[in-house]
Amino acid sequence: MLISLSGVEKAFPVDGQPFFALKDVDLGIDAGELVVVVGRSGSGKSTLLNLIAGLDRPTRGEVVVAGVPVHALGQDALARFRGANVGVVFQFFQLLPTLTVAENVMLAMDFVKKVPAARRRARALELLGEVGVGDQADKLPATLSGGQQQRVAIARALANDPQLIVADEPTGNLDSQTAAQVMGLFAGLAAAGKTVLLVTHDPDAGVKTPRVITIADGRIV
């Protein structure tokens, strides 16, 4: 099992009182699974993704990803964990505007240093080619369409060959045709052996996926 959550709770202080975004969550996801987490806005699905990706820590419980107890890691250890094990794709792409498309991908490799420096550009071009934007490598993100930017973000997420890809509303800012193409990319990644965890508020987005987790009021239903 790649991901294991047991007794996970996440609370945020609201007006001095704890607000539980997640309560008593137990979850297991195997390597190579494509999982879609759905739920209404505010249900706790993004919180779940953040905990699994090592972007946040639970108030209580254990989160183990690829054998690493993520809940127990400090800030820098979490950063190293993310760089080596998790590729994150955001709704608004979050490409660095002053770096070219290829440089955005290479920067992820620079931080983690898993890929030898001499191989980084070639790998970046390879990944960009795989997601269909290889011809845009030396352009700045602002010159690309939304769909192209999201493809670049996926290539960047793959830069360090992580076992887990997480994406928070990856199609939320795209038209339906482009969204379908992007979802196809994720499906391809899962087929290639990556574990893919997608969060969306749109139940239709996960129709064709083998496993859908629904969250309501901080609990898996």
Next chain:
Amino acid sequence: MRQLTKVLRDLWSMRGRVLVMILALSAGLTSMGAVLRMRVVVEREMNQAYTRSVPASATFDVGAQELPDPLLEALRGRPEVAWAERRATREGRWRRPGGEEWGRGLFFFIEDFDDQRLALLGHVEGARVPGVGEVLVERSAMTVLSAAVGDGLEVTTGRGRVVEVQIAGVVHEPALAPASSEQAGYFYASRETLALLGEPDVFDEVRVLVARDASDPAAVEAQTVVTARWLLAQGVAIHDIEIPPPARHPHQTPSEAVLSLFALFSGLTVVLAAVLCASLLSLMMARQVREVAVMKTLGATRGDIARMTALMLTLIALGALAVSAIPTWALAQHGSDAVARLLNFDIVSYAVPWWVIGAQVAVGVALPLLTAAPTIVGASRASVLGALDEHGARVSGAGLQGLVGALDDRLTQAALRNALRVPRRLLLTVGLLAAGCGLFITAVSVVDAWDAMTEQVYETRHYDVELALATPPSPEGLDGLRGARRVEVWGTAPVTLASASGLPVSRTYPDGGHGSFQLVAVPDRTELVDFALRDGRWLEPREPDGVVLNQLAATRVGPNPIGERVVLVVEGRPSSWRVVGVVEEVAAPATSYVSAAAFSRQTGRLPAVLRVATDTDRAPEATRVAIQQLQRELAERDLRVVRTVPLELLYNAMGEHVVVLIRSLLALALMMAVVGALALASTMSTSVVERTREFGVLQAIGADRSQLRRMVVLEGWFVSALSLPFALVVAVPLAAIVGRVIGQLAFELPLPLELSWWAVAGWSAGTMALATVASLIPARAAMRLNVREALGHV
């Protein structure tokens, strides 16, 4: 590599703000570097120039009994004496042939110009050795004389006659303060010319260079005392021993102090600039907060982010250092030259040791990093989710918000709330403006305070000219002087405080002015001076042994001198006095005031100095004419004037002494103004640019452009106005402290606290105007966008 690329491109993408940071930091670094270089160059070159001229360690005044040749040879053979020379120094006057106006002159008579080994003269132009009836002129005096080599001058000394002499050459004596600041002509002539002037052919000075440790005050004094005792044992009468501070130029102490003050101000400027950089970096990082979060998501550690942020600032600092390199060098050279002119020495080399450049680089890089450390740490520590959720604005200061809410006008409310919406930014801007404004007001106030102090020359002295006569006048001889509103007869004589050795030792320099101490006879019921009494009382008529000291003299006597007895030595005769008061006066050496009757009893001579108030109401040209008229009339009455000191001369001399100080302080004030202005401009423009989308919203709900303009301008004015009270909190104590330091150095008196309301008004108007421009330019650009474009602005 990618990190460097990202940093460089980020800097380029924010080039406007980066340019502001570079300019601000380079302004601070320029002032700091220039002052540091000036200090190093000036101290080294002044010391070397002064030492190279081999100033005498001590000068013995032996009166009318010139040291005979065998005794001089024996003196030169003494173990504590390296060399000894006879000389004569006379105070006198000069004027253009046939001219009316006399100027003050100092005449140095040298025995052998070819074998002179003390107070060496550097050859500048013309003859090296003056013939009979010829003089050499110190180079700094040539502008005072407005003369050239070959020109003739009428000169006269105290007891001599008026003789026309020719300027044979120009020389340089670095040990003398420049003639312009002393308002005097410096002349060098031979023994034969002394006789030609009608003076007794007597070289009444013996200048001595001690054999050991000539730069150690204690060693110099000890060897001088040994020499003095030996001379006394040989039957030589010693009237006075002048031991100026060894290896120190007469203007060295005030120059060092002033340069230290500049160092303080320039240091504050660079700190101000560093804080500005830190605040702008903080704004830059606020815009980059999401990027930081993304990089952390990609695996960047806190160290990676901190290194990138620090690299960004380091590159800016290096840019500032590069920009400041040439201005620093030029300003330091210009400043050093100005100080060198002020102190009358030449700079041989402007080279500075490597540590000076190293210090500037270290401060330039380290200080911004240090001041920005909280920002760097904050940026690196921000949690990924917190950073991704960052929206910038927060609501601040409930109290202030409440006050704003009480306003009726919604636009004014919006403007004020905008100013308050990012409290850290507001705090930094107000802090920077307040600091810049405070330092600016301080600098201008100190200059104003100096002016006020200078004005005291006129306010405390109600006469226009001091005329020293060759012989005491009879009371009836002064009746009915035309153009004179009031005439009083005063007296002056050089005096020394008896030292522990029992010898009359003074700290006077060979020019007779710097470090001198004088005894002044005050006529009973004088109306011509009005000095502020610091302690005790003024003199009673015909007071037999009471003495009133000015603050400089009081310092020499010791703390709490009232009631103490002091022994003053006049022309070798000691006399005991009781201190009855201490007064404060400017533009005078250390002075002890006694009654005219007591003066005559102690010195054996009648007062012979006239202080005259003319009836010209101090109109400058009319007063000059009146003084010439007075001198002509005195000559007609057979009263020969040997020295003329118009009050205007004292006033101008005070100005000359500090002209560099004033210019430099104003230059530093300007630097501070620039840094403060940059802070305001950058903050205001950032604040407006960040609200482009908001302008779209406001326009969408009906606001027109004039209303938006009013809103941003009001916001700028509010921030400027808010800084003013804080600036005054900085300026008032700082101006008082700086005024105290400068005043103590110059007069042993604190400068009055003269808060410059012109500076306050000027700064306020300037910042208001700047805030208007800095807000309106980006606001205009934002308003050019249509509503749809503005709403799409990120």
